[in-house]
Amino acid sequence: MSADTFADTLRREDPARYLASLFAPAPVRANLWAVYAFNAEIARIPASVSEAVIGEMRLAWAREALADLYARPPRVRRHPVYEALATLRDQPGAPDEALLAGLVEARNADLGEGAFPDTAERDAYIDRTAGTLMRAGARLCAPDWQPGDGAERALTAAGRLWGYTGLLRDFARLCAAGRPPVTQDELEASGASVETLRRGLQPETAIKAREGLVDRARHAARDLSASRKALPASVFPAIGYAVLARGDLAAARRPADPYNYAPADNPLGAQLALLWASVTGRV
Structure with missing residues (x-):
């Protein structure tokens, strides 16, 4: 997924964060978009499923994809968001697996x-x-x-x-x-x-x-x-x-x-x- 595609997604689903991110230098902005796109990906799950168990399965998939991403050597799922996170992973200030996994776990509350x-x-x-x-x-x-x-x-x-x-x-x-x-x-x-x-x-x-x-x-x-x-x-x-x-x-x-x-x-x-x-x- 290109930076333009991430930008389109965030303009539509997370416009406030998108607008604020425009104040960042281009390399930092791209990193912010990767993390925000990941958040948008998991945040939309609860509202997009008809049964909680389906949402739980999708969140479990996200946790497994993160575990693969942070493995040594990494195993990157063929998914635009996780490919972007793979590029970000070892850069200064990048979030670690625990932080991203915590975002996923927090979304379980939205399924109840x-x-x-x-x-x-x-x-x-x-x-x-x-x-x-x-x-x-x-x-x-x-x-x-x-x-x-x-x-x-x-x-x-x-x-x-x-x-x-x-x-x-x-x-x-x-x-x-x-x-x-x-x-x-x-x-x-x-x-x-x-x-x-x-x-x-x-x-x-x-x-x-x-x-x-x-x-x-x-x-x-x-x-x-x-x-x-x-x-x-x-x-x-x-x-x-x-x-x-x-x-x-x-x-x-x-x-x-x-x-x-x-x-x-x-x-x-x-x-x-x-x-x-x-x-x-x-x-």
Whole structure:
């Protein structure tokens, strides 16, 4: 798969990361695209299967393909994404097998049903998906960078801001799939149930159920504002798209109907927001 094909895939399936990656030098951008294409490949599995067991089989195939890729000598599957990862594997800052396998394992949660057990488990899911991908990208952009406490706080906050706003964007789809991105306590406190959310009923109750998502996203946004100065400019191509989550969060706080909420598609506005953030450092 050529770089242009990866670019087309990311423009369609992961436009925010794609736009931010354009701020990277060409060689770094190609490495980011390889990792992002891998993430897109595994992230689409849960939504593309009719039965969980089929999704489990496809994720198992991905884990086996990674094991082959990192074997000595490597055995590279004839698949464009894994061929790109093979080229990336030994470059400075490249993710190791454990990191990529962790991304695969995290997607098993997307094959189940029901709410999250608690907030800690939901935070952990976001850290293992959005957070891990953001850290992998930052390391590709700055292989020799050793983040201190402030930068670690910023990375965690940026990943959670993006992850939580992602759950808000996907709220209706996840509810319809029987996987509402709320906790058991949030369900009980709101009076909602997995079934009412699945059927798109009682929007007022659904708004109450998702208040925890909004609160966690707002907390992450405040944390990122307080710690972003610890991030070097070199990691912006891997972190900068978090600024776009701020606009999504503002819109999500005032939904007329949580089942019909969708952020406006505004590529030019996104490009301008990223350009301003790159100049000011205000991710």
